[in-house]
Amino acid sequence: MKAVGIRFRTLPTILLTSRLLFSLLPSYATALSYSTQSSKSDGISEVSTCSHSYSYRTVQVQVVHRHGDRTPITPLKNEEYWKNQLVPEELLERVAAGTMVLRNGDTDNNNVKNQLEVHAAAGKGPFGKLTKLGLLGMIQVGTSLREELEESTNWSEVTNAAKAIATTMVSSSPSIGSEANHNDDGYLDQNRGLQQHGRIKLTPNDIKVYSTDFDRTIQSVQGLLLGFFPDANDDETTISIDCRDTTCWMIPDPQPRQTQEQKVLEQALARRPHILEKEALLRPLAVRCTRALLPLLGDGAFGVSFGVDESDDDNEDIQVLSWIQLTEITKCLRTRDMLPDSITEDDQEALSAHTAWKWFQSLRSPRLAHIAMRSFTQNIIRTMEQRDQEPPLIVYSGHDSSLIGLMCALHLEQPSVWPEYGAVLKLELLEKRKEHNNDALDGGEAPVNGNGSEKQHVDDNDDIEHVLRFFLNGQLLRSTWNDIPRDEISLKEFAHLASTVGNEATTNTT
Structure with missing residues (x-):
């Protein structure tokens, strides 16, 4: 497959796009709110117990979002009105710049959709399409996600991110440029700075994107990327949007069903x-x-x-x-x-x-959740287990059914409201490190924690565990495997449960 380089849009393009959208939006635009809160976990970097404490650093984030506001899928009579809600073609082309849609059997002409595989929910004509309001909302989702991941997240020094860290950290923290943070050659020690401050600047090389092969989901994630990378440089940079077979595994209701x-x-x-x-x-x-x-x-x-x-x-x-x-x-x-x-x-x-x-009544069936969402959960787990080879940010552009199906398959708490347009389900993979109090260790000078007692990092692998936390629109969703509500679950246990619970066919539908 040959990837054709497309110049990534620059800040003036972002501003122009936003102004065009605002000018095109009707007065009801303010009536639709997008959930873009930061998760409440980012400020929690340490949890203490009587004998030791735990520090948390983010290793990888996977985000599953619902597309933006759309026209009805069911055809209505007033087609002209709904056509006027759509994003102008010229604007869609600007938003798509810097991205490449991947489909099965791609050639250089990779934007030709296989018309033999069209889901009924894709809609016909102006129906089932992303609106101007929806695009603007997704740009806002991308902006909020960037601010959260770059400004509020404590990243681990083992994060597999492009090492474009120095500039960000020098500008954001004067202390990072001090002599103590430089190596013997006088250069900024990026890993040392990352370890101290936990901040990175994500680039287009640090993200992997999947989308169902619907116009509205592809355009939604293009809007998200527009908000996430507003100051991308002028180098030729292409972000691939992988749509290969995704409509078969990113939703619980593919047409036809897989089995x-x-x-x-x-x-x-x-x-x-x-x-x-x-x-x-x-x-x-x-x-x-x-x-x-x-x-x-x-x-x-x-x-x-x-x-x-x-x-x-x-x-x-x-x-x-x-x-x-x-x-x-x-x-x-x-x-x-x-x-x-x-x-x-x-x-x-x-x-x-x-x-x-x-x-939820149907998808809470362990067997149905397993067979309907198995490929999705396997992709999530595989990407986490192979974190050394995968980027730190994975984005899936899907539907309300994608979020509901995953929440059931992952045995998460049921939210009180339906996932709205632009809703974000975030899966955080965290490095949980045990830190022992100095009085339990012999010799050496230990750092001091917040309450004045000394503590010491322990680098033994037995004291490092990878755990998951889940958030919907910034609100923690507890894991409920085996009917035990937990704020976090180990990656090892999560992978085991996801692959075994519901694995055996049964006729029991109670």
């Missing part, structure tokens, strides 16, 4: 008594909202099928939109203050809550 077992299991899980009972209770809401939306629906609206177990029910006496369709249509309309009068905001929230509940 017949998954298809049958989804149907069985959806027909459990407690699911059917709740669906019956909420059916009047689905019927009422469908009727309210009928005047807005375009041709083929009822033929769109996507999501976990969203197949048609032959026993329906009237035609009703699926829960995911009702949720996504009303969400797009609500963002723009276009909900029909008979559908309230409470109705829209009830639709969204039920769809999320239904998806």
Whole structure:
């Protein structure tokens, strides 16, 4: 495969792009907020116990984000209105500069999508596409992520990052340039500075990007990269966006399903008594909202099928939109203050809550989570285990189903709200180092910790462990493997559980 170099965009381009987007955005832009908070763990670098303390340094970060604001996937009548919400083609070309999309069978003409592999959720025409508001939001997500990783994260000295550290650290900390931080040749000892200050400046060479092969996810991560690298230099630098087979493993509902077992299991899980009972209770809401939306629906609206177990029910006496369709249509309309009068905001929230509940009910099945998300979790684990050969930042551009599927497969706490546009699930791989108090050790002068007692680093491998922490939009999600809530889990245990729990087929759907 031949990579064609494209000059990475510079700061003036970023500013121009942002101004263009702001000028194109309607007044409702401020109504949609993007979750870009920094995680609460970054300031925690040391935890003490009565006999020893632990220090934490980040080794690798993997980020799974949902795409930005989009038009409805289900076709609606007012096509011209939705076309006007899309990002102008000229602006998309500017945003794509400096990136290269990788697909199976690529040649130099690598941006030709295989039209034989199109998921129904990709949408047709102007539907299912990233909006101007969505692009601006993803640029903000990238900016916030950069600030968090470069300004608030304590990185380990073993981080496999490009060694473009000296300039950043000299400018950010006057003490780093002191004589004590220089080697015998008078040059800045980058590793020593990193060890003391834990700061690095990430470059386009320090990131690996995956995306499902949807226009909106590719454009979303291009927007994220635009915000992450606003001051990239003028050298020829290309960031690859790997879309090779990703639509098969980055979402739990590929079309067609990867196995017949998954298809049958989804149907069985959806027909459990407690699911059917709740669906019956909420059916009047689905019927009422469908009727309210009928005047807005375009041709083929009822033929769109996507999501976990969203197949048609032959026993329906009237035609009703699926829960995911009702949720996504009303969400797009609500963002723009276009909900029909008979559908309230409470109705829209009830639709969204039920769809999320239904998806979690299915994907919480250990077997379904395993077979639906196995390849994704294996890629995450492999990248962490091979951290010496992998970059420090891995980004996956996906969907709400990607985040929900992973949270279930990784046995994380269930969030209180549906992952909004631009939501970020962050997996931190940390080096956890045990530090013993000096009174338990013989000889030598030890550093002093925060409470005045002396401590000493122990470099024995038995005192270094790699652990994971998980965050959704900056909020810690505890690991719940074996029904034990934990703030962190060792990489070794995590890899074992992810590969074994749900590994055996079963007919039990309770």
